[in-house]
Every structure is written in structure tokens, then in C-alpha cells.
Amino acid sequence: MSPPLLKLGAVLSTMAMISNWMSQTLPSLVGLNTTRMSTPDTLTSYHNPKEGWQVYSSAQDPDGRCICTVVAPEQNLCSRDAKSRQLRQLLEKVQNMSQSIEVLNLRTQRDFQYVLKMETQMKGLKAKFRQIEDDRKTLMTKHFQELKEKMDELLPLIPVLEQYKTDAKLITQFKEEIRNLSAVLTGIQEEIGAYDYEELHQRVLSLETRLRDCMKKLTCGKLMKITGPITVKTSGTRFGAWMTDPLASEKNNRVWYMDSYTNNKIVREYKSIADFVSGAESRTYNLPFKWAGTNHVVYNGSLYFNKYQSNIIIKYSFDMGRVLAQRSLEYAGFHNVYPYTWGGFSDIDLMADEIGLWAVYATNQNAGNIVISQLNQDTLEVMKSWSTGYPKRSAGESFMICGTLYVTNSHLTGAKVYYSYSTKTSTYEYTDIPFHNQYFHISMLDYNARDRALYAWNNGHQVLFNVTLFHIIKTEDDT
Numbered sequence: 079m080s081p082p083l084l085k086l087g088a089v090l091s092t093m094a095m096i097s098n099w100m101s102q103t104l105p106s107l108v109g110l111n112t113t114r115m116s117t118p119d120t121l122t123s124y125h126n127p128k129e130g131w132q133v134y135s136s137a138q139d140p141d142g143r144c145i146c147t148v149v150a151p152e153q154n155l156c157s158r159d160a161k162s163r164q165l166r167q168l169l170e171k172v173q174n175m176s177q178s179i180e181v182l183n184l185r186t187q188r189d190f191q192y193v194l195k196m197e198t199q200m201k202g203l204k205a206k207f208r209q210i211e212d213d214r215k216t217l218m219t220k221h222f223q224e225l226k227e228k229m230d231e232l233l234p235l236i237p238v239l240e241q242y243k244t245d246a247k248l249i250t251q252f253k254e255e256i257r258n259l260s261a262v263l264t265g266i267q268e269e270i271g272a273y274d275y276e277e278l279h280q281r282v283l284s285l286e287t288r289l290r291d292c293m294k295k296l297t298c299g300k301l302m303k304i305t306g307p308i309t310v311k312t313s314g315t316r317f318g319a320w321m322t323d324p325l326a327s328e329k330n331n332r333v334w335y336m337d338s339y340t341n342n343k344i345v346r347e348y349k350s351i352a353d354f355v356s357g358a359e360s361r362t363y364n365l366p367f368k369w370a371g372t373n374h375v376v377y378n379g380s381l382y383f384n385k386y387q388s389n390i391i392i393k394y395s396f397d398m399g400r401v402l403a404q405r406s407l408e409y410a411g412f413h414n415v416y417p418y419t420w421g422g423f424s425d426i427d428l429m430a431d432e433i434g435l436w437a438v439y440a441t442n443q444n445a446g447n448i449v450i451s452q453l454n455q456d457t458l459e460v461m462k463s464w465s466t467g468y469p470k471r472s473a474g475e476s477f478m479i480c481g482t483l484y485v486t487n488s489h490l491t492g493a494k495v496y497y498s499y500s501t502k503t504s505t506y507e508y509t510d511i512p513f514h515n516q517y518f519h520i521s522m523l524d525y526n527a528r529d530r531a532l533y534a535w536n537n538g539h540q541v542l543f544n545v546t547l548f549h550i551i552k553t554e555d556d557t
Contacts, residue, residue, distance in 0.1 A: 172260050179249070179256050298432055298480030299547025301495065304513035307534065307541035311355050314338070317422055317521040318535045319372040320354075323379065324430055324528040332360075334396075339372050339422040339521070340386065347396070366401060367392060370412065372522040372535060373427035377435055377455060384426040387413050391428065391437065391458050405458035407451070409441040416440035416470040420489040420521055425470075431478040432527045438483065440470035448473065450483055450501060466499045466506060473497075475523035477532065479547070484509070489520045513543060 259281060314337040321334055333354040335346040345363040348354040368386040375382050380402065381394045389410040393403040410426055416439065417424040427438040435453045437460075440446050444465045451463040466483075474486035474493050487496035495511035515536065522535035525545070532543035 169260070172256065175256055299549045300482070301479055301484055301498070301509075301511060301545060302548045303546035304495070304511060304532065304543050305546070306543040307514060307516055307536065308544075309516070309539055309541050310351065311540045312538060313357075313540065314535075314538055316519060316538050317372055318538075319374050319522045319524075320535065320540045321374070321376050321524060321533055322526060322529070323376045324526050325378040326528070334376055334381070336369065336372070336374060339424070340370060341368060343368050345381065363394075363396065363399070365392075365394060370423040371417075371426065372422065373424055373429070373438075373524075375428045375430050375435070375524065377430045380455075382428045382435065382458075384412070384423075384428065386423075389426060389439075391426070391453075393455075393458060403456065403458050407437060407439060408460070409443055410437075410439040410449075411441060411446075411470075416446055418476075418489065419471065419474050420519070422521060424521075427476060429476075429478050429524055430527070431480060431525060433478075433481045436478050436483075438476055438478075446470055448476070448483070448485070448499075450499065452501070462501075464499065464501050464504060468497050468499070468506070475520055477523055477525040479525050479527075479545070484511075486520075486523070489515075491515050491518050493520065516541070 314335075317339045318335070318337040320336070322332065323330065326332065331350045333348040333351060335348070335354070336342070337344075343365040345365060346359050347361040347363065348358065349360045353360065365381075365383075369383040370386045370388075371384055373384070376396075379395065379397055381392075381396065383392050383394070384390070385392050385404070389407045389412040390404055391407055392401055394400070395402050407426060412423070412425045414421055414423055415425055418427075425439060429436050429438065433452070435455045437451045437453055439449055439451075441449055446469055448466045448468045448470050449463055450466065451460045453459070454461055468485055472487070474489035476483055476485045478484075481501045483499045483501070484495045485497040485499075486493045488494075493515050494513065495509050497506065498509050499506040517537035517539045519537040520534055521537075522533070524533050525531075526533055529542075530545060530547070532545060534541050534543060
């Protein structure tokens with residue numbers, strides 16, 4: 079591989095690391111801790127409620143959500159000492175934010191230099207390519223085609239680099255605002271009463287809100303890396319499914335467990351991951367029909383599954399304890415006609431992502447190749463379908479992220495994400511994203527948009543994989 083392409087790989091890797099770092103660090107700027115697997119009930123108090131704003135912080139709950147509680151102080155600002163303490167505490171908070179922004183700025187400026195260097199190299203390659211194209215009659219056709227392909231790969235990255243430069247300026251602006259606010263607080267601390275405390279507090283809150291909005295501008299990402307797995311529990315047979323609801327409220331951390339791929343109607347429910355690990359069931363559901371395969375999904379409080387020996391999709395409400403809808407998936411193969419490589423009646427795969435509910439299957443009309451259909455979550459009606467050219471029987475498993483289907487090439491050791499199809503552009507590409515198949519046989523692999531993780535059933539082990547997504551930050555012109 080040529081040096082420009084090696085450097086391009088380094089930039090892409092750096093940008094992916096920045097995305098991952100921002101998702102972990104920026105929440106800390108606004109008082110949100112992100113330590114995994116901590117007990118959600120354990121809180122740390124930083125101030126006496128009579129002295130100022132009381133900030134409680136905790137790690138993430140078992141499902142990965144950050145928890146932060148702020149309690150307003152008693153409205154008694156008559157005392158000069160109390161006001162001094164309040165301002166001093168506010169100053170400390172802003173100074174902590176300033177330090178975090180400074181770290182973010184240093185890392186951004188460092189990687190920004192890589193971006194500038196890469197941009198220069200790309201422009202140089204473009205000029206060289208033009209020179210070669212002018213005199214291509216003197217070169218072998220093969221060499222010319224190789225250079226042209228390299229140039230085609232680099233051109234789409236130019237707008238990405240331009241966007242990254244804009245983001246670096248945004249970080250610098252945040253840093254300057256923190257410095258100005260810190261200077262104001264320092265001056266007020268020296269001369270109490272020269273500035274309205276409530277107005278100052280609102281400025282701090284406004285800055286925190288802007289930082290949160292910056293995080294929200296992270297658009298749907300492209301899968302770059304899969305790490306793990308983390309083994310949550312070992313239970314059941316070699317085949318099965320376990321899942322949480324990506325649309326559940328923050329207080330709803332229920333886990334559902336469905337052992338085996340056939341001859342079963344029992345769904346076990348647990349109130350949390352901790353209860354799931356300890357085996358403390360909260361409820362058991364006896365479905366009206368047996369399911370086929372392991373490719374079920376819980377979405378917005380309902381279970382969607384494939385009815386045994388049919389291409390019928392069932393929507394079952396856990397709260398109501400009954401079937402709300404059922405519909406035949408037209409032309410879809412079933413009962414091991416078009417399963418994944420491991421078999422197990424895995425013909426119809428139901429899944430959900432940031433966009434909605436999906437069904438992945440194959441038909442005779444598409445020569446046994448994968449068909450992607452977006453479903454109406456209420457009626458199960460097919461809203462739109464995409465026909466791919468990837469054989470369903472050659473796929474180990476698949477999952478959707480941001481409207482893109484990712485397909486693995488095997489369910490055994492050495493499996494990797496080998497193919498992807500974007501429903502947004504109706505285009506495909508071959509990929510090479512490996513992941514560690516720790517227990518040698520995967521019979522279920524589904525993405526959860528709330529947890530940003532892959533849930534998997536790995537030979538009788540319930541495991542989680544972390545995913546790294548490449549994001550673009552939207553500017554105001556994009557909205």
C-alpha cells in the first residue's frame with residue numbers, strides 16, 4: 079500500500095477515535111459520568127443544599143445511560159457569606175469545564191494538524207494525477223488505472239476534511255467562551271455584589287445546553303469497528319435470543335430471554351441486567367404461537383417474531399398480554415428455505431435501528447438473495463423494500479445501523495462483517511470488519527440503538543459487542 083493511503087488510513091482511524099472520545103468525554107463537561115456497570119442507586123453529593131446548587135452524580139445504569147441530578151439551593155441570598163460560597167462553587171464548576179474544554183482543544187488541534195497534512199498530500203496527488211493523465215500515452219494502461227482508482231477513493235474525503243476544520247473552530251470558540259466566563263466569575267468573587275448571581279448562573283446553564291446540542295448533532299454513523307465481547311451470562315441451549323427495548327424509557331431496563339429456535343412459546347422477563355444475571359425473573363409470558371428461529375426483536379413495548387412454519391410476522395404486546403397484529407411477509411422463504419449459514423429456521427430476521435422496524439429475508443423472485451423491508455410497527459405492512467445481490471444462505475447473521483444492513487460472512491470462528499447495503503443510497507459495498515467470535519458459534523446478532531451495542535447469543539453465552547461509528551457533525555447549514 080502506498081504512503082498516501084497509509085496516511086489516509088491513519089486519518090480515518092484518528093477521526094473514528096475522536097468520535098468515540100467525544101461520546102465519552104463531552105458528557106463529562108456537563109456533569110454526566112459514564113462509568114460502566116456501576117450501581118445506579120449509588121450517588122455522591124458535592125454540596126450542602128443550604129450552601130449552593132447541589133449536584134449528585136452517578137455512573138451509568140446497567141444499560142449504559144448516564145444519570146445526573148441537580149437540586150436547587152434554598153432561595154436565601156441575603157447573607158454575604160452565602161452568596162460568596164455560591165459564586166465560589168459556580169466558579170469551580172466553570173473552571174472544571176474550562177479544563178475539560180482545554181483537553182478537548184489540545185486533542186483537536188493535534189489531530190487537526192494531521193488533517194491539514196493529509197489535505198496537502200491529497201491535493202498533491204491530484205496534481206500528479208492530472209500530470210500523468212496529460213501524458214498517459216507514455217504509461218502502461220494498468221498503472222494509469224491504478225492511480226485513477228486511488229484518486230476516486232480519496233476525492234470523497236475532501237468535504238469530510240473541510241467539515242473537520244469547521245468543527246475544530248467550534249471547539250476553539252467554546253474554549254474562548256469558557257475563559258471569558260471564568261474571568262467574569264473571578265472578578266465577581268473579588269467584589270461580591272457587582273454582578274447578578276442568577277444571570278451568571280443562566281450563562282453557565284446556557285453554555286452547558288450548547289455543549290449538549292453539539293453532541294446531539296452527531297448524525298447516524300457508519301460502522302468502523304466491533305470490540306468485545308463482554309460475557310454477561312452463560313445459560314440456555316446453543317441457540318436463543320435475548321434483548322432489551324431500544325425505545326424504552328430511562329426507568330425501563332427490562333430484559334427478555336427466549337431460549338431455543340423452535341418448539342417453544344415461553345418468554346422470560348427480568349427487570350434489569352442485574353436481575354437477568356442473578357436469574358431473578360419478574361414475569362413469564364406464554365405466547366399463543368411457537369416461534370421460528372432466533373431473530374426476534376422487542377420494539378416500543380411489543381415483541382415481533384416469526385410464527386413457526388410460516389412467513390407470518392406476529393406483534394405481541396407485553397403490557398396487554400395479547401397479539402396486536404399479524405401479517406404474512408409476501409414471498410418470503412421460511413422453514414429453512416433461505417436461512418442463515420447455521421440453519422435453525424432463521425429465514426426471517428426482524429430487527430430495529432435508529433430509523434425503525436425492519437425485516438430481512440429472501441425470496442424466489444430475488445433468486446434467494448437478501449431482501450430488506452421497512453415495516454410499519456403498528457400494522458406490519460411493508461412500507462418499502464430493497465433487493466440486494468447477497469445470497470441469504472451465505473450470510474452468517476445481519477443487523478441494521480442507521481438504515482444500513484451489515485452482513486457477516488459466517489457464524490463460526492473467523493467471522494467478519496463482509497457486506498453492507500445502504501437503504502438511503504440503494505448501494506452496497508464489501509467491507510472487512512472482524513470481530514471476536516469467542517465461543518465459536520453465533521446464532522443471534524442484533525444492534526440496539528439505545529445502548530449502541532450488539533446483543534449476541536454465542537453458543538449458550540449471552541454477550542455484548544461494542545461498536546465504533548464514524549460520525550459527521552452537522553452544521554447549521556445542514557439543518
